Amino acid sequence: MQNIPSLKLFDYFQLHSKKTKQKQQYLVNRHYSYNRHDAGFSLIELTVVLLLVAILAAIAAPGWVAFVNRQQLNKANDAVLAALQDAQREAKKQKLNYSISFRKNSTTKNVEVAIYRTDTGISTWKPLGTDVGISSDKFILGANLSGENTVNSTDSTVQYPPSSTPTKITFDYMGALPTSYFGTGTEPPGLKIVVAIPTATNSTSASSVKRCVIVKTLLGSMMTAKDSQCN
Structure with missing residues (x-):
C-alpha cells in the first residue's frame, strides 16, 4: 500500500470509494447518453x-x-x-x-x-x-x-x-x-x-x-x- 502521510487510512478509503462511485456514474451517464443519441432510425435510413x-x-x-x-x-x-x-x-x-x-x-x-x-x-x-x-x-x-x-x-x-x-x-x-x-x-x-x-x-x-x-x-x-x- 502507498504511503500517504497527509491522510489517515480511513480518509483514504473514503476518498477512493467516492472517486470510484463518480467514475461509475460517469460511465452510466455516458452509456445512457449514447443510447439516447442512437435510438431509432433517421429519415434517410428509413427511406x-x-x-x-x-x-x-x-x-x-x-x-x-x-x-x-x-x-x-x-x-x-x-x-x-x-x-x-x-x-x-x-x-x-x-x-x-x-x-x-x-x-x-x-x-x-x-x-x-x-x-x-x-x-x-x-x-x-x-x-x-x-x-x-x-x-x-x-x-x-x-x-x-x-x-x-x-x-x-x-x-x-x-x-x-x-x-x-x-x-x-x-x-x-x-x-x-x-x-x-x-x-x-x-x-x-x-x-x-x-x-x-x-x-x-x-x-x-x-x-x-x-x-x-x-x-x-x-x-x-x-x-x-x-x-x-x-x-
Whole structure:
C-alpha cells in the first residue's frame, strides 16, 4: 500500500470509494447518453430500407404469382382426372353408358364439368374443382377431340377452345371405350383434356404452362402430363 502521510487510512478509503462511485456514474451517464443519441432510425435510413424492401418485393412478386398459378393448375388437373374416374366408375357401377363433358362457360368464364347418363343427356353443369377451392375462371380449356371419343384426324393437336363443344368422353357399362379413335403413330396421342394458363397478352391463347389428362387405351386407362406433353 502507498504511503500517504497527509491522510489517515480511513480518509483514504473514503476518498477512493467516492472517486470510484463518480467514475461509475460517469460511465452510466455516458452509456445512457449514447443510447439516447442512437435510438431509432433517421429519415434517410428509413427511406433506404423501404426502397430496398420495395425492390425485393418487385423482384419476388412475379415468381410468387407464377408459383401460385402452377399450384392452382395442378389442382385443376387433379379435378379433371377425378371427374373422369368418377364417370368411369359410375358406368361400371350402374352397368350403363356414362358420359362426361367439359366446357368453358362463356358467361362466368369457369371451366365446367357434367357427368351424366349418355341416354338422358346433360342435366347439370358445375364449376371444375369448387370442392377443392379452385378458381377455374383463371384457366382456359383445351382438347384434341373432334367428337365423342375421337381425336381430331388432322394433326391431333389441342385446340382452345375445343372444336367439340362441349368436349365429350363416353364410357360403356364396363368402363371401357370400345369405339374410340386415339390417333395415329407408333404411340397414339390419346384423348386429351387440357387446362392451361393463358398468355399475358391473350386470355384465349394458352401459354407453355399446361396440365392435361390423357385417356390412352380402349380399357379407359388414364395418365396425367404437363407442358409440351399436352400440345
